[in-house]
Amino acid sequence: MFQAGGGYHFNWSIVIQHLPMLYDGLFLALKLAVVALFIGSVIGIAGAWARASKYRVVAAVFAAYVEFVRNVPLLVLVFFAYFALPIMGIKFLNNVASFEAAFIFYSGAYLTEVFRSGLAAIPEGYVQAAKAIGLTPLQRGRYIVLPVMFRIVLPALSNTFISLFKDTSIASAIGVKELTFGAVYLDVNFFRVIEAWSVVAAMYLVTAAILASLLRLLERRYAVIK
Amino acid sequence: MLTTLLHQGLPQMAQGLLVTVGMGLQASIVGIVIGVLVGVGLLYLPAYVGWIFRVYVDVVRGLPPLVLIFSAYYLIPVSGINVSAFYSGVIALAFFSGAHFAEVVRGGIDSIPQTQTQAAKAIGLRFWPLMRWILLPQAVRRMVPPAINATVEVIKGTSLVSLIGVVELVLATQQFTGSTFIVIPAYGLAAIMYFAVNFSISRLGGVFEKRYAYLQY
Numbered sequence: 243m244f245q246a247g248g249g250y251h252f253n254w255s256i257v258i259q260h261l262p263m264l265y266d267g268l269f270l271a272l273k274l275a276v277v278a279l280f281i282g283s284v285i286g287i288a289g290a291w292a293r294a295s296k297y298r299v300v301a302a303v304f305a306a307y308v309e310f311v312r313n314v315p316l317l318v319l320v321f322f323a324y325f326a327l328p329i330m331g332i333k334f335l336n337n338v339a340s341f342e343a344a345f346i347f348y349s350g351a352y353l354t355e356v357f358r359s360g361l362a363a364i365p366e367g368y369v370q371a372a373k374a375i376g377l378t379p380l381q382r383g384r385y386i387v388l389p390v391m392f393r394i395v396l397p398a399l400s401n402t403f404i405s406l407f408k409d410t411s412i413a414s415a416i417g418v419k420e421l422t423f424g425a426v427y428l429d430v431n432f433f434r435v436i437e438a439w440s441v442v443a444a445m446y447l448v449t450a451a452i453l454a455s456l457l458r459l460l461e462r463r464y465a466v467i468k
Numbered sequence: 469m470l471t472t473l474l475h476q477g478l479p480q481m482a483q484g485l486l487v488t489v490g491m492g493l494q495a496s497i498v499g500i501v502i503g504v505l506v507g508v509g510l511l512y513l514p515a516y517v518g519w520i521f522r523v524y525v526d527v528v529r530g531l532p533p534l535v536l537i538f539s540a541y542y543l544i545p546v547s548g549i550n551v552s553a554f555y556s557g558v559i560a561l562a563f564f565s566g567a568h569f570a571e572v573v574r575g576g577i578d579s580i581p582q583t584q585t586q587a588a589k590a591i592g593l594r595f596w597p598l599m600r601w602i603l604l605p606q607a608v609r610r611m612v613p614p615a616i617n618a619t620v621e622v623i624k625g626t627s628l629v630s631l632i633g634v635v636e637l638v639l640a641t642q643q644f645t646g647s648t649f650i651v652i653p654a655y656g657l658a659a660i661m662y663f664a665v666n667f668s669i670s671r672l673g674g675v676f677e678k679r680y681a682y683l684q685y
Contacts, residue, residue, distance in 0.1 A: 314662045317628060426538065
């Protein structure tokens with residue numbers, strides 16, 4: 243019954259030959275995650291501000307957006323962007339663009355939560371002190387609230403980035419040639435099952451570990467001074 | 469169009485939803501068992517055994533669930549064992565959620581102050597009585613909200629098994645849109661179904677969170 247030793251012959255040459263393809267896939271995954279992080283952060287800051295605003299309707303719309311995205315699988319959003327939006331007249335350049343659209347919609351909701359908790363964690367005294375020395379609301383945002391908020395959310399932001407990086411694997415479902423797609427390609431075309439999946443898994447793990455340790459350095463550099 | 473959606477799509481997709489929920493439940497239950505064992509092991513086993521659990525948790529949490537699902541689906545047959553696509557999905561998701569539940573369990577027990585353990589030892593409790601009567605009753609209340617979040621992640625994760633051919637909600641939706649070309653309302657309905665299930669579960673977590681908010685140290 244167990245014949246992995248005898249029945250399966252390892253052949254690493256095919257995976258090694260296709261390493262450039264896997265690197266390209268990894269690079270594309272990182273690019274997708276970075277873009278989603280940055281544009282999603284813009285949505286997130288706007289969303290956090292909207293959820294704290296006194297306009298109930300605006301706050302409710304963003305609350306509904308966050309709850310919707312958090313309770314629906316990313317795959318459904320991706321398929322909706324890929325299959326349904328073009329029918330509604332919203333056409334994307336290619337599958338990468340339509341994935342990225344769904345992905346930004348997705349990351350925006352998670353980042354709204356991240357920035358909302360950051361905004362809530364800013365000590366009351368900072369804003370009061372800023373008011374006391376006569377800063378205008380715009381100056382308070384620019385010089386007090388945003389910089390402090392960024393330091394507070396940095397750990398959560400780096401966690402979100404790493405999970406976004408992992409979520410890019412779902413792009414393979416609509417044929418985006420990222421890392422997981424590369425593994426499926428090697429598996430289906432050359433039957434290099436163990437080699438393909440172990441190399442790709444290792445690439446995900448090593449990249450995530452490197453990102454995590456780099457981000458830890460950044461977090462330490464910008465830690466909130468207590 | 470609406471009648472086709474209601475008469476053909478709704479039953480087809482409800483069937484898919486049942487598979488989704490069934491798979492989510494099975495994977496979560498196995499995942500919770502793994503999580504409790506691994507989580508307790510992480511805290512109390514000596515380091516020379518505990519590192520295996522640490523590696524398991526960190527590796528699984530560092531991989532996309534889709535990679536786990538594809539790996540399970542393609543790798544299990546290589547070892548000569550025949551498993552249906554459904555069960556390779558359950559195995560992958562149980563493996564995935566086990567690591568997340570382990571962190572929940574570890575964090576929950578770890579959040580109980582050391583003084584509780586010290587007091588229990590002072591009155592002469594051994595390991596199991598300490599767990600059973602002192603730590604777990606307090607820790608479980610802490611674990612419930614994050615464990616419910618992890619369960620929602622599992623149910624969302626089941627959408628990925630559509631890619632290995634299990635007819636759950638997403639694939640049922642695709643089959644319906646493929647034969648009728650009713651795309652937008654079908655995906656809308658699928659999103660509503662996922663939302664209804666997951667939002668109810670998340671709300672349950674919120675209820676527990678409020679219920680146990682009095683537990684503060």
